[in-house]
Amino acid sequence: MDFGGFGQFMSVQVPEFVADGVRWAAMTNSTIRDLDKAVPRVDGADKVTGKALYVDDLKVDGALYGRTVRSHVPHAKLKRISLDPDFDWSDVVVVTADDITGKNVVLLIEEDQPALVPEGGIIRHVDEPVALVAASDPRRAQAAMEHVRLEVEELPAVFTIEESVAKKVLLRGDDNVYKRFEILRGDDVEQALASADYVIEGTYRTGAQEQMYIEPQGMIAEWTDAGAVRLVGSLQCPYYVHKAMRELLQLDEDKVIVTQAVTGGGFGGKEEYPSMLAAHVALLAKKAKRPVRMVYDRVEDVRATTKRHPAPTRHRIGVNKDGTIVAVDVDVLIDGGAYLTLSPVVLSRGVLHSVGPYNVPHVRVVGRAMATNLPPHGAFRGFGAPQTTFAYERQIEKAAQRVGMSSLEFRRKNMLREGDVTCTGQTLKYSVGSAQVLDAVEQQIGQAPPKGSAAPPQFASVKRGKGLAFYYHGAGFTGSGEDRLKGRASVAVNAGGKFEVRSTSTDIGQGTFTIFAQLASAALDVDIKDVEMIQPSTEKAPDSGPTVASRTTMVVGSVVQKAGAQLKQRLLAFAEESGVQSGDVAELAKRYAEKHGELEETVTYHSPPGVKWDDATYRGDAYPCYGWAACYVEVAVDDDTHEVTVERCIHAVDVGHAIHPVLVKGQIEGGTLQALGWALWESVVYRNGRVANPTMTDCIIPTSIEAPEMETLVVEVPYPHGPHGAKGVGEIPMDGPAAAVANAVADALGQPFDEVPLLPEVICRQVSATAAE
Amino acid sequence: MKIRMQVNGAARELETEPMRRLLDVLREDCGLTGTKEGCGEGECGACTVLIDGKPVNSCLVPVGQVHEAELLTVEGLSDGELLTDVQRALVEHGGAQCGICTPGIAVTAESLIRREKNLDHARIRELLAGNLCRCTGYQRVVEAVAEAAAKRGGAGDE
Ligand code: FES
Ligand code: FES
Numbered sequence: 001m002d003f004g005g006f007g008q009f010m011s012v013q014v015p016e017f018v019a020d021g022v023r024w025a026a027m028t029n030s031t032i033r034d035l036d037k038a039v040p041r042v043d044g045a046d047k048v049t050g051k052a053l054y055v056d057d058l059k060v061d062g063a064l065y066g067r068t069v070r071s072h073v074p075h076a077k078l079k080r081i082s083l084d085p086d087f088d089w090s091d092v093v094v095v096t097a098d099d100i101t102g103k104n105v106v107l108l109i110e111e112d113q114p115a116l117v118p119e120g121g122i123i124r125h126v127d128e129p130v131a132l133v134a135a136s137d138p139r140r141a142q143a144a145m146e147h148v149r150l151e152v153e154e155l156p157a158v159f160t161i162e163e164s165v166a167k168k169v170l171l172r173g174d175d176n177v178y179k180r181f182e183i184l185r186g187d188d189v190e191q192a193l194a195s196a197d198y199v200i201e202g203t204y205r206t207g208a209q210e211q212m213y214i215e216p217q218g219m220i221a222e223w224t225d226a227g228a229v230r231l232v233g234s235l236q237c238p239y240y241v242h243k244a245m246r247e248l249l250q251l252d253e254d255k256v257i258v259t260q261a262v263t264g265g266g267f268g269g270k271e272e273y274p275s276m277l278a279a280h281v282a283l284l285a286k287k288a289k290r291p292v293r294m295v296y297d298r299v300e301d302v303r304a305t306t307k308r309h310p311a312p313t314r315h316r317i318g319v320n321k322d323g324t325i326v327a328v329d330v331d332v333l334i335d336g337g338a339y340l341t342l343s344p345v346v347l348s349r350g351v352l353h354s355v356g357p358y359n360v361p362h363v364r365v366v367g368r369a370m371a372t373n374l375p376p377h378g379a380f381r382g383f384g385a386p387q388t389t390f391a392y393e394r395q396i397e398k399a400a401q402r403v404g405m406s407s408l409e410f411r412r413k414n415m416l417r418e419g420d421v422t423c424t425g426q427t428l429k430y431s432v433g434s435a436q437v438l439d440a441v442e443q444q445i446g447q448a449p450p451k452g453s454a455a456p457p458q459f460a461s462v463k464r465g466k467g468l469a470f471y472y473h474g475a476g477f478t479g480s481g482e483d484r485l486k487g488r489a490s491v492a493v494n495a496g497g498k499f500e501v502r503s504t505s506t507d508i509g510q511g512t513f514t515i516f517a518q519l520a521s522a523a524l525d526v527d528i529k530d531v532e533m534i535q536p537s538t539e540k541a542p543d544s545g546p547t548v549a550s551r552t553t554m555v556v557g558s559v560v561q562k563a564g565a566q567l568k569q570r571l572l573a574f575a576e577e578s579g580v581q582s583g584d585v586a587e588l589a590k591r592y593a594e595k596h597g598e599l600e601e602t603v604t605y606h607s608p609p610g611v612k613w614d615d616a617t618y619r620g621d622a623y624p625c626y627g628w629a630a631c632y633v634e635v636a637v638d639d640d641t642h643e644v645t646v647e648r649c650i651h652a653v654d655v656g657h658a659i660h661p662v663l664v665k666g667q668i669e670g671g672t673l674q675a676l677g678w679a680l681w682e683s684v685v686y687r688n689g690r691v692a693n694p695t696m697t698d699c700i701i702p703t704s705i706e707a708p709e710m711e712t713l714v715v716e717v718p719y720p721h722g723p724h725g726a727k728g729v730g731e732i733p734m735d736g737p738a739a740a741v742a743n744a745v746a747d748a749l750g751q752p753f754d755e756v757p758l759l760p761e762v763i764c765r766q767v768s769a770t771a772a773e
Numbered sequence: 774m775k776i777r778m779q780v781n782g783a784a785r786e787l788e789t790e791p792m793r794r795l796l797d798v799l800r801e802d803c804g805l806t807g808t809k810e811g812c813g814e815g816e817c818g819a820c821t822v823l824i825d826g827k828p829v830n831s832c833l834v835p836v837g838q839v840h841e842a843e844l845l846t847v848e849g850l851s852d853g854e855l856l857t858d859v860q861r862a863l864v865e866h867g868g869a870q871c872g873i874c875t876p877g878i879a880v881t882a883e884s885l886i887r888r889e890k891n892l893d894h895a896r897i898r899e900l901l902a903g904n905l906c907r908c909t910g911y912q913r914v915v916e917a918v919a920e921a922a923a924k925r926g927g928a929g930d931e
């Protein structure tokens with residue numbers, strides 16, 4: 001069989017980005033060698049012309065359409081899978097767990113999640129895959145899917161964290177706890193709280209949030225004659241899929257090839273779940289002996305894939321009359337759902353951020369990730385930090401009010417500065433932009449607000465309020481994570497004499513390719529047009545680590561930069577040896593390739609010197625550095641409908657250094673709106689363990705009308721170990737705006753609001769309850 | 774049913790079931806994959822195309838309805854290798870991140886610039902409300918469209 005089109009895609013890089021001089025010339029006639037300039041993003045022209053190929057756009061000759069048969073019950077024993085005898089199965093391929101010859105797991109941290117629930121196995125959530133079908137016509141595949149019968153014996157299910165904590169049903173071990181963390185600092189926290197002038201206590205609830213990338217998940221698989229499986233899909237982490245497929249299919253390293261197609265957004269949602277799709281198309285394609293494509297529709301995507309962990313956080317803070325914080329005690333709970341997936345890591349980040357960027361001498365934090373029968377919750381921008389940030393920034397605001405200080409004054413008094421020590425005992429040695437972001441916000445508040453937000457609805461009467469939030473976000477993997485990962489990337493002269501950046505850090509919209517091209521061209525001292533980016537593939541690039549955790553520019557970017565510099569040295573040495581009279585590095589590359597062919601420099605990441613972390617005690621340098629941010633909003637709350645309009649939004653973020661100011665602002669603004677959405681409108685409703693609003697019509701995200709005109713302030717306090725001083729920016733804008741909004745709504749209505757989303761019905765319920773008292 | 778239409782300036786004739794979604798016909802039969810599907814229910818605008826100059830969600834349109842109509846998709850915007858002012862502004866201002874919403878936004882923006890003079894940010898926000906973008910927070914999109922509109926002099930003639 002000839003799968004020409006597909007094979008071709010696999011072997012071809014996506015080179016047009018940089019190489020196409022024509023469209024570039026149309027864009028700009030300047031030489032783009034400098035950093036810090038808003039060079040047009042390298043994939044920009046392809047994206048605005050519709051030429052960029054996403055997974056559903058790839059032509060694959062002879063490919064079948066795959067569909068997934070799901071459990072439809074939240075907790076049950078799967079007794080039997082049978083095929084409707086009245087249905088014509090002649091042109092349909094069916095796969096069940098029996099067809100798995102390797103290991104039936106989707107490997108991540110643990111091996112608890114199967115690719116398909118086997119007969120006799122336990123169904124743990126309502127959208128769990130149990131069988132797969134494929135046919136050459138999508139409608140046939142759909143019909144076949146509906147004719148697979150499941151015989152189940154239902155078990156009692158657990159749908160909330162509270163039920164899980166109460167051990168109503170045991171889903172895991174003897175306590176339903178996936179993971180527990182504890183942080184202790186100073187003396188006994190109860191005694192310290194007892195000694196404080198005031199103790200403020202609250203429980204803060206945040207709901208699940210859907211990533212709602214506009215491109216649903218999709219994957220294509222094809223097996224080669226040599227027994228290798230080629231996968232291409234919409235994904236963030238090629239080597240995560242690679243690792244999971246090697247385990248599932250029991251294949252050697254070179255027999256699994258994972259390539260990223262142009263990806264229409266991820267936000268964490270395409271960190272882990274693509275391994276599940278990969279498993280399914282790989283199994284189907286193997287049995288069918290033909291390529292198989294699977295692209296979810298929106299409903300399936302919202303129901304089955306991961307979301308932000310719902311999390312109630314109980315927080316107690318002790319303050320003295322003079323405004324000093326004495327002690328903080330936090331109890332963090334997150335709902336992990338039906339399998340462990342990434343929950344321990346999400347919990348870790350949530351716990352580590354739960355005290356906030358403040359000096360607190362006495363601390364106790366306990367965090368637990370709990371098992372339930374909801375579809376697993378997973379990675380979403382911020383990764384546990386937005387949940388705990390919401391809690392502590394509500395508490396800080398209440399504490400400021402209690403001691404009679406302004407929002408700014410109380411935060412300034414207690415904030416961490418250079419040389420201060422965090423709750424894990426980390427001394428902050430550099431790149432602490434705490435004072436700068438607060439100053440920037442304060443200054444901007446004094447400026448006239450920009451016009452341009454959509455005209456607010458004509459309220460009969462409104463109440464207005466203002467809210468501030470201040471926070472930090474650890475950049476890169478937690479603790480010793482980066483040393484375990486050993487992220488690698490290469491810069492090479494390819495056979496054609498062009499420069500090529502080879503990494504598996506994906507561009508999911510945030511601009512990785514452009515930043516890497518900038519960093520490589522600057523390190524090589526060549527024009528950015530001489531640098532090509534390859535589409536990330538395990539076949540062509542080393543493992544750069546996952547594209548997560550605000551690490552891509554800071555960690556992998558620094559590796560690209562080093563590899564570029566080393567490559568330049570090699571080329572200069574070549575010039576000297578061979579007597580070539582040219583200092584033009586691009587010219588040298590051409591000469592080198594003519595004579596010797598390819599030349600590649602690969603560099604491995606090492607944590608900066610002096611970073612120490614103890615996983616056992618959870619003490620030490622939790623992150624190599626932090627981003628710092630402050631967000632200020634003004635809201636109007638309609639007295640009748642209780643709808644909240646964000647009338648002003650100022651967001652200052654310390655990013656170390658903005659290698660590409662436009663991309664950085666784009667990251668901040670996109671994250672800000674996702675956070676405002678989480679604060680006010682985005683609600684995932686579960687009914688009997690299943691998402692009851694799985695469409696874009698019902699599970700809404702903000703439009704351009706709800707989005708306020710953004711006042712984005714890029715603050716730069718350089719990080720000495722980041723490329724040109726840069727540190728992470730991807731996640732931090734998601735952390736704080738929700739607290740700023742809740743603080744503003746509380747200010748407007750004169751009573752506390754301690755949960756998000758603050759839907760009109762939530763505000764209505766509370767306002768009516770207070771009025772009735 | 775035999776459907777005759779103009780797609781990006783070229784006449785096309787095809788034989789197909791009239792109830793098929795225009796989106797599928799464009800992507801599958803015409804090979805125009807620039808038009809995207811984000812929801813299939815008229816909510817996201819990723820599938821926006823211009824039918825006789827007006828932006829429409831092609832996932833909601835049975836192809837039988839566009840018989841004899843004039844269609845413009847993202848592929849028909851640029852003149853050969855030259856980007857339009859809208860496309861160019863979207864790239865320069867960072868209005869395209871992951872890019873999946875971008876074809877729909879570029880097409881919608883083109884139609885509103887042709888239609889209306891004096892497009893300020895507030896008006897652009899209203900007119901773009903049918904095109905969801907999860908990446909940008911809309912700020913750079915709005916700035917890009919405003920710049921392109923200003924360059925085009927708000928010429929509301931079409
Ligand atoms: S796919 Fe047509 S509006 Fe979303
Ligand atoms: S750029 Fe990604 S959805 Fe708009």
